[in-house]
Amino acid sequence: MKKIMYISLLFFFFMSYTGPAQSDSQNEVRAWDKVVAEAKKGGYHLVTPEELGKEYLQDSAAFLLVDTRQEWSYQMQHIKGSSHIDFAPTWWNQYSPMTRSDMKKVLGTDKNKKVIFY
Amino acid sequence: MRSHGAARLAVKLGYKNVYRFAQGLPTWKEMGLPIEAGRASYGVSEGQGISTVIGTGLILTLLGVFLGGIALNLTPCVYPLIPITASYFGGRSETGERQGYLILHGLLYILGLSVMNSAIGVSAAFTGKLMGSFLQHPAVLIFVASVLLLMALNFFGLWELRLPGFLSSAVSKSHTGYAQSLFMGLTLGIVAAPCIGPFIIGLLTMVAQKGDPLYGFLIFFTLSIGLGLPLFILSLFAGNLSKLPSSGEWLIWIRTLFGWIMLAMAVYFIRPLFPWHDAGTYMLALIALASGVHLGFISQTGKTLRTFVIIKRTAGVFAIGLSLFLAGSVFLRGPGVSWQPYSQETYTKAIAAKKPIIIDFYADWCTPCRELDKKTFHDKDVVKESAKFSMIKVNLTKEANPDVLQLLKKYDVKGVPTVIFLDDGGNEIKELQIVDYVPGKEFLPRMKRAFGE
Numbered sequence: 001m002k003k004i005m006y007i008s009l010l011f012f013f014f015m016s017y018t019g020p021a022q023s024d025s026q027n028e029v030r031a032w033d034k035v036v037a038e039a040k041k042g043g044y045h046l047v048t049p050e051e052l053g054k055e056y057l058q059d060s061a062a063f064l065l066v067d068t069r070q071e072w073s074y075q076m077q078h079i080k081g082s083s084h085i086d087f088a089p090t091w092w093n094q095y096s097p098m099t100r101s102d103m104k105k106v107l108g109t110d111k112n113k114k115v116i117f118y
Numbered sequence: 119m120r121s122h123g124a125a126r127l128a129v130k131l132g133y134k135n136v137y138r139f140a141q142g143l144p145t146w147k148e149m150g151l152p153i154e155a156g157r158a159s160y161g162v163s164e165g166q167g168i169s170t171v172i173g174t175g176l177i178l179t180l181l182g183v184f185l186g187g188i189a190l191n192l193t194p195c196v197y198p199l200i201p202i203t204a205s206y207f208g209g210r211s212e213t214g215e216r217q218g219y220l221i222l223h224g225l226l227y228i229l230g231l232s233v234m235n236s237a238i239g240v241s242a243a244f245t246g247k248l249m250g251s252f253l254q255h256p257a258v259l260i261f262v263a264s265v266l267l268l269m270a271l272n273f274f275g276l277w278e279l280r281l282p283g284f285l286s287s288a289v290s291k292s293h294t295g296y297a298q299s300l301f302m303g304l305t306l307g308i309v310a311a312p313c314i315g316p317f318i319i320g321l322l323t324m325v326a327q328k329g330d331p332l333y334g335f336l337i338f339f340t341l342s343i344g345l346g347l348p349l350f351i352l353s354l355f356a357g358n359l360s361k362l363p364s365s366g367e368w369l370i371w372i373r374t375l376f377g378w379i380m381l382a383m384a385v386y387f388i389r390p391l392f393p394w395h396d397a398g399t400y401m402l403a404l405i406a407l408a409s410g411v412h413l414g415f416i417s418q419t420g421k422t423l424r425t426f427v428i429i430k431r432t433a434g435v436f437a438i439g440l441s442l443f444l445a446g447s448v449f450l451r452g453p454g455v456s457w458q459p460y461s462q463e464t465y466t467k468a469i470a471a472k473k474p475i476i477i478d479f480y481a482d483w484c485t486p487c488r489e490l491d492k493k494t495f496h497d498k499d500v501v502k503e504s505a506k507f508s509m510i511k512v513n514l515t516k517e518a519n520p521d522v523l524q525l526l527k528k529y530d531v532k533g534v535p536t537v538i539f540l541d542d543g544g545n546e547i548k549e550l551q552i553v554d555y556v557p558g559k560e561f562l563p564r565m566k567r568a569f570g571e
Contacts, residue, residue: 035122035140042126044136049145056151068120069143070481070514072523073533079143080152087124094127103127111133117121118139118146 047116063114066106079118144532176333180340183321187344192372224350232342235318240334259387262323266384273377275370320383368420371413371430378409378437396448403444410437455495455504457511462521468508474568475508475540479531482515486555487535497558503565539568 039046055063056079065082067074074084085106093099107115125138139146147153321341325334382405389398414434420426457478458464468475478495480487494500512522514534525531529538529546532553539550550564 038122039138042122043129044125044138047137047139049139049141049149052139053146053149053151066124068124069533072514072526075155075523076527076532077143077153077155079146080154085124087120089120089123093123094130100127100131103124103131107128107131107133112135113133114135114137115128115133116137116139117125117128118142
């Protein structure tokens with residue numbers, strides 16, 4: 001609940017900050033709208049950079065960071081300590097038994113662990 | 119989008135505390151938080167991940183392969199076998215085996231066929247992965263095209279390919295038991311080889327180029343189902359066998375049809391070798407037109423069968439329509455930029471040529487990349503201007519090889535699409551870089567600026 005409030009606050013902050021003439025920022029708000037809608041549909045939460053940064057600096061072992069970009073982007077650079085799973089954005093990947101078992105391998109057996117995808 | 123899908127899957131798998139960091143790495147870096155580079159700590163992503171993009175493209179391909187499999191039953195090597203196989207199943211029903219057992223026999227037969235073909239498909243995908251760019255090599259493409267051309271001539275009746283006698287007699291022997299049903303399926307794959315072989319060669323090359331085992335499996339499994347289905351259905355109603363049209367003149371027409379298809383496949387394979395980008399498509403359109411006229415209207419075979427004449431005309435009209443569609447799609451869109459696929463060789467050559475270079479990093483599943491291709495790189499002015507450049511395309515759909523990885527590092531590419539501009543000295547002009555879709559009229563000034571205009 002606290003998180004949703006935080007996100008909506010952030011959202012209003014965006015709204016009040018952007019002037020109507022600045023189309024770039026408007027696009028940003030629209031993109032963020034989409035992200036919020038996606039999260040709601042997917043049943044997961046969103047985390048802001050500030051929150052994540054604070055948590056990371058306090059205790060980076062408390063959660064699991066998972067990089068979902070392509071293998072080569074991961075190899076070039078990723079958040080320190082993050083794991084990787086190559087997750088191509090196709091609907092098949094949601095159902096593919098291979099992707100599912102890969103995902104379980106990366107995430108481990110503790111279903112209450114805090115997992116953060118980026 | 120990737121992180122959204124992954125987070126969603128994690129929720130589905132029952133993980134309770136799933137978060138998504140939508141701003142990702144760029145914001146993280148801006149905040150000055152720690153990052154690192156290197157290989158994945160888990161072995162997961164280094165395996166044979168499923169990279170086949172399931173979309174309408176694949177579904178259409180599979181549908182085509184399935185229908186092709188059914189059609190292959192009409193080739194001269196398979197069609198005469200149908201009565202033999204069906205009477206085998208029919209014999210079983212006469213000896214008093216119940217319908218349920220017949221279905222089991224039929225299923226085992228299809229299974230045998232699928233196992234054989236899928237094994238071939240998957241191994242092609244694996245070897246394709248090993249051989250890598252070998253299959254893109256002009257010599258290999260020309261070789262495959264020549265084999266297909268020879269086969270086309272065979273189908274046109276210019277020469278005859280025969281199976282060794284001991285193999286063809288092996289199928290007509292009577293078999294008993296479930297193991298034999300399975301075995302018959304396995305052998306059909308071999309016996310039908312002279313007719314379906316060229317198709318298999320074509321499909322194998324296609325699969326090997328993709329290098330994806332799942333793709334190989336899907337293609338060949340679907341082909342087997344199509345190939346085995348008519349026999350399966352017939353075997354269930356073995357009594358109706360007499361209603362099947364007898365082998366005759368019309369088989370020769372089917373042969374010719376397959377000849378034209380072989381010819382089209384040969385052109386398909388050498389298409390990348392044409393200097394002019396759309397030449398291959400125009401040639402395919404020409405083949406479709408010629409085959410339509412020939413098969414539908416000139417060919418005199420099977421005139422006495424009324425239904426067959428209707429089939430002939432329909433096929434002819436369909437092929438002519440296909441030809442118009444092919445030619446029209448290229449004609450209306452106009453010619454596109456002609457790219458060279460990236461390899462270390464093309465890259466070094468391009469640098470040595472002292473021409474400015476444009477490198478496009480793209481992936482099949484990336485929407486802005488496809489938009490760039492469809493619109494910007496088909497823009498008339500962009501195409502014209504591109505003749506002054508060396509144009510190189512880097513495909514990042516799957517994992518990058520060490521060569522490509524070095525290139526990515528060198529130009530600090532973070533994702534797709536990325537289009538970079540190098541001046542005639544081979545130095546990147548950083549401010550011209552593009553990381554999203556831009557229309558042709560915005561792309562063109564960048565090209566001019568690469569020349570210092």
